[in-house]
Amino acid sequence: MLTPRPPTNTRASLKYVPLLLKTSPTPSSSLADPIKLLNKLAETRNLKVGKVLHAQLITSSHASEIGDVFRSNSLINFYAKCDEIPVARHLFDQMSDRNIVSWSALMTGYLHNGLALEVLGLLKELVSGENLRPNEYIFAIALSSCSVSGRVEEGKQCHGYVLKSGLVFHQYVKNALIHMYSRCMDVEGAMWVLNTLPGYDIFSYNSVVNGLIDLGYLREALEVLGCMVTIRNAWDNVTFVTLFGLCARLKDLKLGMQVHGQMLKSDVESDVFVSSAIVDMYGKCGNIANARTFFCGFPNRNVVSWTALMAAYFQNGYFEEALHLFMEMEVHDVMPNEYSFAVLLNSSAGLSALRLGDLLHARIEKSGFKDHTIVGNALVIMYSKSGNIIGANKVFLGMIFRDSVTWNAMISGYSHHGLGKEALNVFQDMLAAGVSPNYVTFIAVLSACAHLGLVQEGLYYLNQLMKQVGVEPGLEHYTCIVGLLSRAGLLDEAENFMRSTPVKWDVIAWRTLVNACHVHRNYGLGKRIAEFVIQMDPHDVGTYTLLSNMYAKERRWDGVVKIRKLMRERNIKKEPGVSWLEIRNTAHVFVSEDKKHPEYSQIHEKVQELLAKIKPLGYVPDIASVLHDVEDEQKEAYLSYHSEKLAIAYGLMKTPSEASIRVIKNIRMCDDCHSAAKLISKVTNRVIIVRDANRFHHFQDGGCSCADYW
DNA sequence: AGCCAGCATG
Incomplete structure (x- = not known):
């Protein structure tokens, strides 16, 4: 790694150097002046002029x-x-009489050019010599x-020496x-030197603090501070840079503001x-x-500060603002x-804006x-999250250097798209390439196993391979195992696994089990666990929905009413379903039961037309899932207003017949829309890709890549 | 005549 150097100012030195060359006054001072000049040229790294001077010295010297x-x-x-190390070395070798x-x-030259081992070689040579200390x-x-x-x-x-x-x-x-x-x-060694030897300066402290942070000892670093x-x-x-970095990692706003004040x-x-x-x-x-205010008040911005602000917007979910800043940056x-x-x-x-991602790719x-x-x-992640897994793989294959993030992105990309086999193949390639899998890798691998129903393989990865490569399993991995077991229909085993594994299970893990019970129609167990979950977190909307769905499937309307009452009392509102898709450069947003789109009547007509086409193929509206207190025909109408149906219909209306349709949805796709989308892909002969809150669904020829489990 | 630190992505 190179050590940063002070910026050079070539232009300024070019101006006065030739002058100085000419004005070297008398032969007696010609010894001292070229040295001063050479130092100046070294400082400004002015190779051109230095070479000229070097040539002059050779020709004019006695x-x-x-x-x-x-x-x-x-x-x-x-x-x-x-950075002309070979030349420096040559001069060094030519010297008959060197001093320290x-x-x-020469050693400095090697050090700054990433040749640290050469330095140590020279040191050995130096100490084994007789005359120099x-x-x-x-x-x-x-x-x-x-x-x-x-x-x-x-x-x-x-140190000893x-x-x-x-x-x-x-x-x-x-x-x-x-x-x-x-x-x-x-x-510890660093602290020992710091504390036992007299004389410290801020440099020593900064080194120790940074050392602690590198090792992840954040609290200890704070103590030294x-x-x-x-x-x-x-x-x-x-x-201050270190301290702000520490506050950022600890997400301690209060401390950060105090430090800023200091x-x-x-x-x-x-x-x-x-x-x-x-x-x-x-x-x-x-x-x-505060990030924005501070940024705006600071005059000397550079790429880094702009990027830091962009990242700040991104990290807080303001994706459009981050992208907008790009244009502002270009203006500046x-x-x-x-x-x-x-x-x-x-x-x-974050926006699943595939077209924008394509534009960025071109840039x-x-x-x-x-x-x-x-x-x-980032390209692999962008394509994968925007629903274009083939594009993601294309970038992946074209990459010259791949690190663990690259491999993880590809594996989890495949996994989210329900392509478990491909995910595991990439994982094998990763191991073959000698890249060590890490914590994140195993989350993706285990969820791929879950998609494929590979129970034995998943347990092998958890119990054997992770131990072998030294990755400590965490909550996410155990949650994957819950998903793996329950997806395979081993619901009791999944519950036992949860009861017997000493982990602090969170709502997500328990809801995974509830969801599995819902899919496998084990409503008894499902309701029991769901009741437990809403005790644990009375605000977990997803579980309320699953619970009332299960009551509805059993035609237990008393239960449905009870849950709805509970939600009302606790002031829990279901997030409205929103779906959107990009047509050319515009995002079209559809909200369930919302009739505000300018082309609403045509869209609604299209939905009716599609539903009429798929009914003969076996589509039965899932009216049991509609929780409105209305007649059955009206329940059917409610279903047809679901945002993803509107979005799919609009996509079919507005895109050429061979184009695939990509819809993004904010919450989990409902059963009814899922079975409708499968059949719509068949009757229209289209590929429909829906990204819901959990994963991607690739609908094609009457089937879905999630194999009806999501 | 020469020497030792720091920031932004996943």
Whole structure:
């Protein structure tokens, strides 16, 4: 990994450098001046002019000056800073008489070019030599090399050496040492150095705190920060960036605001890093208004701060606003980067806006960010969430680098689309590719097993494979097992599993079981569990719905009335069913029983026409599920007003006969619409894809990819 | 003449 460098200002230095070259006044000062100049050029990384100067030095030098150590060191430093490592190395090798600076200049070059192991090799060479003793510069570099390469052993050897030699009392060395222990996951070592050796600065503290955060010890990090209040006036930008990051991870808005207040009182200036961290903190803590206000008041924005705000909108569910910010950003001439595109794609996915996602994809192809893994990952997720699983797979196959997120996205994409077999195939490929599955992977794998009814395989993954690869099963995995067992009809086993597994089960897990009872028509067990769930959470709307459906299926109207009364008393309202679909660039929104669409009468006519066509194929309106207190014919009418029926009908009216129709629905699809959609796909010979609150349904030729279980 | 930290995506 490269260490960031200060920004270069090539243009400015080009202006005055030739002048300086000409005005090198007398031969006597020609030794000192080129060195100053070379340092300046190294600082600004002006390779072009430096090369010219180097050539001049060679042609104009006296023989005695060629071997001059100072000049060679400056040249090594210059080429190392310009990332011309082979040249620096060549100069180093050519020197007959090196001093310690020659070594440190070259080692710095290696370190900043990601060649930390070369640094450690040079160190070995240096200490085994006779005439030179490594100094504090050498160890600051060497320890930093141990940090980036994770070489704790070498780091500890350096520690021993600097202790014996007394070099450890140099602040740079001490800080490098603390940083080494922090980065190598040895926070105790870092704390020990911090606390036992005299002299600390804010740098040491920042390193330890960041080390703790990297290890996930957030509370401990906060404790160390607490110790730092005594030196609060020493806090710098890094401290605040770290602290805001911590508040964001803890989702502690109160603390975040306190820290923000502290920062305003201190004389630390808010640079782009701090301001991005503040925007991010407010976003992650759910206070989008503060994120926006702060962003607007901060003049020096860059891509990062824009992206942080976009992400803040995205994380809080304001997908349109995130996408709108993209346009604002373009107006301000800020170029998006790979992170911006990832957030935009995720926002697009949040809206299931396939067409917009396609447009973004085209932009990304042109932008040059398409081979960034985070962009590829976001594309896979976008296509999958927008209902185009084939598109998702196409991106997946075209990716050059795949990380665990990539694999997880593809596996869970297939799984959500009910394509369990494909999901498990990708999982096998993942293992074959040597990528370790993680917590998220197994959620997707287990739910794929559930779709396929692979009980034995699922239990094998939970009990054997997860242990083998060292992933501790959590609530989500156990919930998948509940789904797996109950989906296979093993309802009692599922309940026993829940009673015997020592996990803190949540409402989602219990509702999974209720849902399974509903599908498998085991209303006795289903009602018992459902009653239990609504005791646990009196506001779980989904369970009330399932419970009253089960009473209705049993024609137990007293039960239905009881549930409805309960819901009224507890002021629980069913979320109205909303479905929408994209036709060209417009989203058409349909609300159940809502007649506001301008083409409502034609749409209604189309629904009637479709229902008439599918009745001969066996469609029977599920009037038992209608909870309105009305006559049967009217119940049938209510069913025909369901939002997904309206949306499907509209799609059929407005798109060419070969196009597939993609509908998105906010809540679970109802049984009646599900069986109607299956038959509609048959009579119209269309592919209809419906994304409901839980998953995707691919209706084709009279069947659904969920195999009637959802 | 040379040396040690930090932010945004999933």
